[in-house]
Amino acid sequence: MNVFSVKNLRVAFPTPRGIIRAVEGIDLSIERGECLALVGESGCGKSVTSLASLKLLDPSVSIVKADEHTILGENMLDKGEREMESIRGKKASMIFQDALSALNPVMSVGKQLDEVFTLHFHLKKREAKARSIEALRSVGIENPEARYRAFPHELSGGMRQRVLIAMAFASNPALIIADEPTTALDVTVQKQILSLLSEMRRKNGTALLLISHDLSVVYSMADRIAVMYSGRIVEEAPAEELIRNPLHPYTKGLMGAVVRIDDKKGRFTQIPGGLPDPANKPEGCYFAPRCAEAAEKCGKCRPKLAYTGGSHYVRCFMHGGERDGRNEQ
Amino acid sequence: MGEMSNRKSEALVKTEHLSVRFPLKRESPFSKRRYVNAVSDVSIEIFKGEAFALVGESGCGKTTLADATLGFAAPSAGEVFFNGEKLDIRNKKRLKQQRRSMQKIFQDPASSMNPRFTVARAVAEPLMIRRELGEKRILSKTAEAIESVGLSSGDLDRFVSEFSGGQQQRIAIARALVSGAEYIVCDEPVSALDVSVHAQILNLLMDIQKERGITYMFISHNLASVRKFADRLAIMYLGRIVEYGDAEKVFANPMHPYTRMLIDSVLSLDGGKTAINAPPEANEALQEEQGLYASNDGGCGFRRRCPIGRSECESIKCSLEKVESDHYTECPYAANR
Amino acid sequence: MKLFQKSFGGIAGFIGRIWRHRQGRIGLILLIFLSLVAIFAPLIAPYDPYDVTQRADKGLAPSLEHPLGTSITTGQDVFSMLVYGTRVSLLVGLITGIAIALLGSVLGVAAGYLGGAVDMLLMRIVDVMIVIPTLPLTILITNVFGKSYVVIVLVFVLFGWTGLARTVRSLVLRLKNADYVKSAELAGAGRWYVMKTHILPAVSHLVIMSTALSCAGIMIAEAGLSFLGLGNPTAISWGKMLADAQSGGSMLFGQWWTIIAPGIGIFISVFAFMRLGLAIEGIVNPCMKGGSDAKRLLKHIRGRYLDEVLESMEDGAK
Numbered sequence: 001m002n003v004f005s006v007k008n009l010r011v012a013f014p015t016p017r018g019i020i021r022a023v024e025g026i027d028l029s030i031e032r033g034e035c036l037a038l039v040g041e042s043g044c045g046k047s048v049t050s051l052a053s054l055k056l057l058d059p060s061v062s063i064v065k066a067d068e069h070t071i072l073g074e075n076m077l078d079k080g081e082r083e084m085e086s087i088r089g090k091k092a093s094m095i096f097q098d099a100l101s102a103l104n105p106v107m108s109v110g111k112q113l114d115e116v117f118t119l120h121f122h123l124k125k126r127e128a129k130a131r132s133i134e135a136l137r138s139v140g141i142e143n144p145e146a147r148y149r150a151f152p153h154e155l156s157g158g159m160r161q162r163v164l165i166a167m168a169f170a171s172n173p174a175l176i177i178a179d180e181p182t183t184a185l186d187v188t189v190q191k192q193i194l195s196l197l198s199e200m201r202r203k204n205g206t207a208l209l210l211i212s213h214d215l216s217v218v219y220s221m222a223d224r225i226a227v228m229y230s231g232r233i234v235e236e237a238p239a240e241e242l243i244r245n246p247l248h249p250y251t252k253g254l255m256g257a258v259v260r261i262d263d264k265k266g267r268f269t270q271i272p273g274g275l276p277d278p279a280n281k282p283e284g285c286y287f288a289p290r291c292a293e294a295a296e297k298c299g300k301c302r303p304k305l306a307y308t309g310g311s312h313y314v315r316c317f318m319h320g321g322e323r324d325g326r327n328e329q
Numbered sequence: 330m331g332e333m334s335n336r337k338s339e340a341l342v343k344t345e346h347l348s349v350r351f352p353l354k355r356e357s358p359f360s361k362r363r364y365v366n367a368v369s370d371v372s373i374e375i376f377k378g379e380a381f382a383l384v385g386e387s388g389c390g391k392t393t394l395a396d397a398t399l400g401f402a403a404p405s406a407g408e409v410f411f412n413g414e415k416l417d418i419r420n421k422k423r424l425k426q427q428r429r430s431m432q433k434i435f436q437d438p439a440s441s442m443n444p445r446f447t448v449a450r451a452v453a454e455p456l457m458i459r460r461e462l463g464e465k466r467i468l469s470k471t472a473e474a475i476e477s478v479g480l481s482s483g484d485l486d487r488f489v490s491e492f493s494g495g496q497q498q499r500i501a502i503a504r505a506l507v508s509g510a511e512y513i514v515c516d517e518p519v520s521a522l523d524v525s526v527h528a529q530i531l532n533l534l535m536d537i538q539k540e541r542g543i544t545y546m547f548i549s550h551n552l553a554s555v556r557k558f559a560d561r562l563a564i565m566y567l568g569r570i571v572e573y574g575d576a577e578k579v580f581a582n583p584m585h586p587y588t589r590m591l592i593d594s595v596l597s598l599d600g601g602k603t604a605i606n607a608p609p610e611a612n613e614a615l616q617e618e619q620g621l622y623a624s625n626d627g628g629c630g631f632r633r634r635c636p637i638g639r640s641e642c643e644s645i646k647c648s649l650e651k652v653e654s655d656h657y658t659e660c661p662y663a664a665n666r
Numbered sequence: 667m668k669l670f671q672k673s674f675g676g677i678a679g680f681i682g683r684i685w686r687h688r689q690g691r692i693g694l695i696l697l698i699f700l701s702l703v704a705i706f707a708p709l710i711a712p713y714d715p716y717d718v719t720q721r722a723d724k725g726l727a728p729s730l731e732h733p734l735g736t737s738i739t740t741g742q743d744v745f746s747m748l749v750y751g752t753r754v755s756l757l758v759g760l761i762t763g764i765a766i767a768l769l770g771s772v773l774g775v776a777a778g779y780l781g782g783a784v785d786m787l788l789m790r791i792v793d794v795m796i797v798i799p800t801l802p803l804t805i806l807i808t809n810v811f812g813k814s815y816v817v818i819v820l821v822f823v824l825f826g827w828t829g830l831a832r833t834v835r836s837l838v839l840r841l842k843n844a845d846y847v848k849s850a851e852l853a854g855a856g857r858w859y860v861m862k863t864h865i866l867p868a869v870s871h872l873v874i875m876s877t878a879l880s881c882a883g884i885m886i887a888e889a890g891l892s893f894l895g896l897g898n899p900t901a902i903s904w905g906k907m908l909a910d911a912q913s914g915g916s917m918l919f920g921q922w923w924t925i926i927a928p929g930i931g932i933f934i935s936v937f938a939f940m941r942l943g944l945a946i947e948g949i950v951n952p953c954m955k956g957g958s959d960a961k962r963l964l965k966h967i968r969g970r971y972l973d974e975v976l977e978s979m980e981d982g983a984k
Contacts, residue, residue, distance in 0.1 A: 010976055041523040065976050157387075186386040187550055187594045213524050216596035243598050250525075257524050259553035261595040265576070266557055267535065270528035274493050290525075399852060425854050432852055441845040443864055454863075455853030508853050 003174045003207040004053065004092070005029040007068035011048050013061060018279035022048045024231040028209075030175065035201065035208040037218035037239070039254065040228035043275055046211045049228075050177045053209065054092055055084045072174055090120045093168040097180035099160035103152040109163045110136075110148030116170040135166040139196060158189035162196065169200050176201075177209045182217060194220060216258045219243055224311075227251050230276050230286040233305060237312040247308065247319040249291045285317070293318050339413065340374040341512055341544045342398050347371045347407035349393050367393040369568045370407070372649075375561075377511075380538060380545040382559035382576065384552060384591065390568040391548045395514045398546065399431050400424050411512070429459075432505035436517040438497035442489045448475065448500055449485040455508030474503040478533060495526035502533060506541075514546045519554075531558060553595050556580050561655070564588050567630040573649060574656035584658035586635050629660070637662060680874075683949050690945025693878075696938035704752040711746035715902050725914070725921060734927050737907075738914030747902050748927050754903035755935060758815060758888045762822045763881035770827040771873045774834025779842060779861065785835070792828045800825050808896045815898050818891060822884055830876050834869055841865050871950040878943035882936040889932050904928035 011023040023045040030036045038046045051057050052064050055076065069076040071092055079087070088094070096102040104112055113132035117123040123131065129148070136144035139162040152160055161181065168176050181197065182190040198221050201208050212218045218225055219239055226236040227250065235248040246252045256269035273290040276282055282289055288298040298317055305315045314320070348371070350364040367390040375381040375398075383391045396402040398409055400416050409416040411427050418424060432455075435441035442451040453471040456462055462470070472482040478499040484492075489500060498518060505513050515534065519527040531554065537543060549555050555562060555576065562579060564572040564587060572585040583589045629635070632642040639662065649657040652664070684690035703710060712733075713720045722731075725738040734744035777788040804821050811817045841847060847864050855863075891897050892905025893912070907928040911917075916924045 012976075041525055043523075063976070187552075188386060188590055191594045191596070214596075216598055219598055220596060253525060255598060257528055258598055259551070259557055260597055260599075261553045261556065261580075261592060263553065263557050265559070268528035268531050268554075268557060270532055271525045272529070274495055274526060275523065401848065425856070428852050429854050433849060435845045435849070437845070441849055443846045445867060454850060454855075458850065458853050458855045458859060504849070 001032065001073055002029045002070065003032050003034075003072060004209065005068065005070050006053060006066050009049065009052060009066040009069070010064070011045070011052050011057065012063040014063070015279065020278045021231055021281065022278065023052065026228075026231075026233055028053075028226070030207045030209060032174070033201075033205045033207055034224070035198075035210055035222045037210040037212065037222035037225045038228055039212055039215055039218050039225055041213055041275060043230075043278060044228045045231040046228050047179055050094070050179050050209060050211050053177060054088050054094060055079065055081075056088075056094075086120070089116060089173070090171050091173050092175040092177065093171065093173045095161075095164050095168045095176060095178040095181045097183050099157065099164045099184070100152060102164055103160060105152055108149050108151055109155070110150075113148075113163070113167055113170060116167060120171050131170070135170045136163070138169070139163070139166040139200070141166075157185050158193060161185060161189075161193050165193075165197060165200060169204060169206070172204055173206065175207045175209065177211070179211045180213070181210075183212070183214075190217070197221065214258070215243075215254050227254065230278070230281060232286065232315065233313075234287065234315045235313065236305070237310070241310060241312055245312070247312070247314040248287075248316050249293050249318075250287050253290075285315075339377065340410070341377045341412060342375040342546070343373070343410040344394075344398065345372050345408045345410070347394070347397060347409060348405050349390075349397050349402045350405045364405075366568050367402075368397065370648075371568075371570050372407075373563055373570060373573060375512075375544060375546060377544055378538075378542045379560040380535075380547055380558055382547045382549060382555040382562040383565060384549055384555055384562060385565035386550060389565045391565055392516060394565070395433075395516060395546055395548055398512075399433060399514060400428060430509065430511045431513070432508055432510035433514040433516060434498070434501050434505055434518045437521045438494060438501045439490070441501050442497065442504070444488070444490045446489055447486055448480075448489055448492075451489050451500060452485075452504045452507055455504065470507055471503075474507040475500070477506065477537070478503045494522045495530060498522060498530050499533065502530075502537070506537065510543070512544045512546070514548070516548045517550070518547075520550075527554075534558075551595075552591050564591065569630060569647065569659065570649065571631065571647075571659045572657065574652075578653060578656040582652070582656070584652055584656075584663040585631075585660045586637050586663065587631050588658075590634070590636075631660075680871075680949075684942070684945050687945040687948060689941045689948070693938045693941030693943075693945060696934060697942065700752055700756055700935055700938065703749060704756050707749045707753055711743070711749040713743040713746040715742040715746045715750050725916075725919065727921070728923060734923050735921065737910055738916050738919065738921060738924060739910045742902075744907070744924055744927055747907055748904070748931055750902050751904045751907060751928060751931060752935075754815070754901055755885050755888060755905075755931065758819060758822075758903075759881045759885040759935070759939070762819050762826065762884045763877045765819070765823045766826040766830060766880055766884075767873050767877040769823060770830030770876075771834050771869060773827065774831035775838055775861075775865070775869060777831065778835040778838025779857075779865065788831065789835070792832055795825065795828045798825070804891065805894075805896060808891075813896060813898055815901065818888065818897065822887065826880060826884070830873065830880070833876065834872065837869060837872055838865055841868055871946070875943055875946040875950060878939050878946060882939035882943065885932065885935050885939070889928075904931045 005028065007027050009023055009026045009028075013020040013022060026045075026049060028036065028038075028049070038049060040046045048057070052066075055064075057064055066077065071087060076084075076087075103109065110129065110132050113135055114125070114128040117128035117131050118125070133144045133148055136147055141147050141159065141162055147155070147159075152163075155163065165181075168178075178197065182193050185193060194217065197208075200206070208221070210218060210221055215225075222239045224236065225239050225242045226233050227242075227248065228234065229250050235242065235246070235251045237245075242251065243255070246255055250271075253271035257271070259268065271290055276286055276289070282299070284297070284299040284301055285291070285294070285303055288294045291298065295317065303315050303317045305313050306320055307313055308320050347368060348366060349368040350366045353363045353365055371394060383394065385391050393402050397404060398411070398416070400409075400418055403418045411431075414427070416424065416427060446454070449468075449471055450457075452474055453467050456467045456470060471485065475482055475485060480496065480499055480503070489497060492500065518534070519530050522530065534545065535558065538545060547555070547558055559576045561574060562576045563570045564579075564585065566587050572579060572583070572588045579588065580592070583592055628643045629638070629645055629647050632638040635642065645661070647659040649659055650661065651657055681694075684694060708714065720743070721741040722736050722743070724736060724741040726732055726736040726741075728735045732743050732745065734748065736743055737747065773788055777785040807821055808817055841864060844864070847860055850860055850864065888897070888903065889905035889908065892903045893909045895909055897903055897906055899906075905928070908925060911921070911924040911928075916922070
């Protein structure tokens with residue numbers, strides 16, 4: 001059974017400059033215990049997708065629409081804010097990039113952990129505390145009894161991220177969404193946090209939606225990788241397959257952007273141009289203006305996400321993509 | 330480029346036993362003032378026309394060291410030389426003169442230019458401050474600079490805030506060029522930008538260096554980019570340089586355990602999958618936590634995180650020792666690990 | 667050179683942007699209206715309320731001769747008093763507001779930019795001023811130095827500059843360490859240049875905004891003081907009109923217009939300054955107005971184009 005599934009998710013934000021089409025018809029589904037990575041640059045809609053997955057977008061400033069949206073088989077489309085509150089944190093939880101702003105600065109980390117147990121499991125204070133300390137220990141925090149009383153600013157960045165991870169796993173949810181969980185950390189700490197995440201996931205059998213801009217971060221964790229560009233998925237495949245056999249020129253570009261430690265001094269492989277204006281996207285394929293392989297029709301009509309075999313999908317005319325039905329003229 | 334001839338050329342920037350310290354907030358007005366050493370006993374040379382990289386984790390003192398070479402941070406001990414001449418913070422007039430050949434490219438281009446400025450004004454500001462050229466000359470130089478970073482002179486009358494991060498960073502580079510700087514500090518110049526424009530900006534910086542022979546101090550935490558970008562480098566840990574020298578030599582033969590740790594933590598697309606699933610080291614949480622705060626208590630600052638640490642490290646007095654020509658390390662036990 | 671001069675600042679450009687702002691335009695129009703009334707008071711008012719010979723019977727009801735009746739204590743024409751009262755209220759409000767703006771910004775910039783002992787001294791003074799109870803002290807001062815508007819303005823300025831000075835100081839502190847200031851210093855910029863180009867323009871927006879808001883506050887405070895009988899007894903102001911109506915027992919006799927008239931005057935002028943202040947805040951801090959704009963736009967889109975937008979974002983099946 002799918003832990004999470006969303007079909008034809010669309011998100012738009014009206015702004016004075018025009019309507020920003022942040023997410024344009026995305027399908028995602030995650031199996032039990034699976035890790036799906038959503039990769040793309042800032043502004044590609046990956047974070048918006050993650051927020052929409054838990055209905056965290058402010059409905060007064062955004063338009064969100066999906067044909068189907070389920071968590072553990074339960075339909076989310078008609079759930080109100082009240083019902084969502086009990087789902088978030090219990091069945092699905094989230095790990096944010098900036099642990100310092102995700103934690104309450106005037107509350108000890110232990111008290112914040114307690115809340116997970118008292119709110120969702122109605123445990124007594126003392127039991128909650130014991131569970132919290134256990135949770136802190138499980139994420140490799142030394143001397144958890146002392147750390148229980150610490151305030152977020154008293155901890156290092158890596159420790160805070162560990163606390164967030166402890167919080168996310170505390171209620172043993174079926175799904176965790178991690179939005180750039182290591183971007184704010186130092187390189188040496190990044191690897192520790194990633195290995196902690198993957199270990200916790202394996203131990204608990206949790207499904208993970210991992211969001212990152214960095215293919216190398218994602219590759220070490222994910223079973224499947226979906227690459228997003230300007231609000232659409234441009235390529236999706238099992239992680240090994242995607243890295244070994246990337247088809248979409250943007251995926252190739254992103255892979256080129258991952259510099260290898262054994263490269264010698266010299267020029268970097270670059271993708272020309274910049275992201276399209278989200279309020280005013282190009283007519284044809286969104287990547288065509290930056291694409292080295294673009295042909296004439298790429299600038300005219302939009303390609304569909306097409307199956308190329310081996311559960312590998314790509315949205316590109318040059319690699320077996322078909323044209324999107326609505327743009328035929 | 331003749332590498333050897335480069336080496337023999339004189340140093341543009343040089344520090345001698347440079348230390349910079351900041352006062353900590355006093356617990357009470359009567360307690361003794363305590364200091365934190367952001368930079369301690371650093372001696373480096375940056376040669377003309379080279380890209381010198383400064384690598385380390387956040388809070389290790391990289392930015393303070395760079396600021397000291399720009400005359401923004403006062404040394405508590407030691408000296409900074411620019412073009413063979415001492416950089417004296419108190420001699421405001423002379424400092425102003427010396428700074429004319431320095432610029433800095435900041436991490437966040439949006440905050441490094443006044444949002445109320447047009448592109449023309451942001452780029453031309455250094456020239457307008459000097460008031461040496463006529464308006465026509467300023468305008469033509471501005472247009473030339475903006476075109477040399479890949480923007481068009483038609484963009485000059487738009488506001489800086491109208492551009493994307495990558496374009497703003499190009500504008501910031503144009504601004505550094507127009508001032509005729511020969512020494513540019515690039516403080517994590519791409520880490521605030523979209524991944525797909527990283528390469529564009531780094532390539533632009535390299536092209537400009539090739540054309541104009543500019544000297545860079547390139548601050549970064551990404552060792553992989555450093556290897557492609559830099560001629561020489563220094564690895565910094567808790568305010569000290571732990572490994573220093575020719576970039577290729579350091580990468581080919583990394584000596585200090587911290588350098589090796591940094592190199593190991595670079596994620597890659599080949600075989601990374603198995604590497605990450607390895608169980609974490611037993612006490613890594615503690616290692617990471619103690620990182621930035623425990624220092625100056627004698628001994629090697631890295632010893633608590635060090636995989637090859639031994640009892641002697643508690644009391645050792647570290648100093649850079651030669652490994653080979655233009656390759657130095659602080660760790661005396663690195664060679665016979 | 668035009669390219670280098672174009673900027674968000676510029677007084678004409680700034681007023682233009684206020685004008686394009688919906689709320690700002692309301693404030694601006696009302697303010698111009700009030701200024702015209704104040705300047706041309708003798709032409710608008712049917713009687714001269716300062717002229718003792720032009721007084722009628724006390725407490726007359728509104729009529730063609732006296733559109734808002736006459737005062738219950740002196741028999742002056744209420745409409746004329748209202749018109750003349752604009753002068754005092756507006757003048758006190760503007761002069762005090764501008765004086766506070768000048769003093770507050772100069773001291774705030776000095777504290778923030780010079781730092782050290784200057785900062786220390788000024789901020790301690792601010793701390794002391796903030797805890798002093800203003801009203802009793804004002805009563806005391808006016809009793810000692812006489813009830814004149816000069817004294818009142820001076821008292822307002824004395825107690826009014828501290829808040830602005832603090833906000834200006836913290837803005838200056840932030841700007842002083844901004845990356846672009848560092849960058850200018852590297853290019854050889856001196857203190858004066860940094861001040862003139864990078865700090866003062868940003869400060870000026872803040873000061874203009876807070877001046878508009880403080881003018882509104884001062885006009886209310888002035889009315890309050892006059893109402894308490896601390897204003898100049900010979901001058902005609904809205905607060906004094908209220909005080910007269912109160913002491914004469916207007917409410918007792920059901921002559922509500924003598925109270926409503928100055929009330930409306932105070933309301934309009936405070937409203938005008940508030941609108942203006944909010945408009946400037948919206949212009950200087952664009953993120954503040956973003957929220958309400960987005961909501962309005964969303965409503966608009968929901969109403970008409972929702973299906974169209976959603977359809978345009980659909981993707982063919984996988």
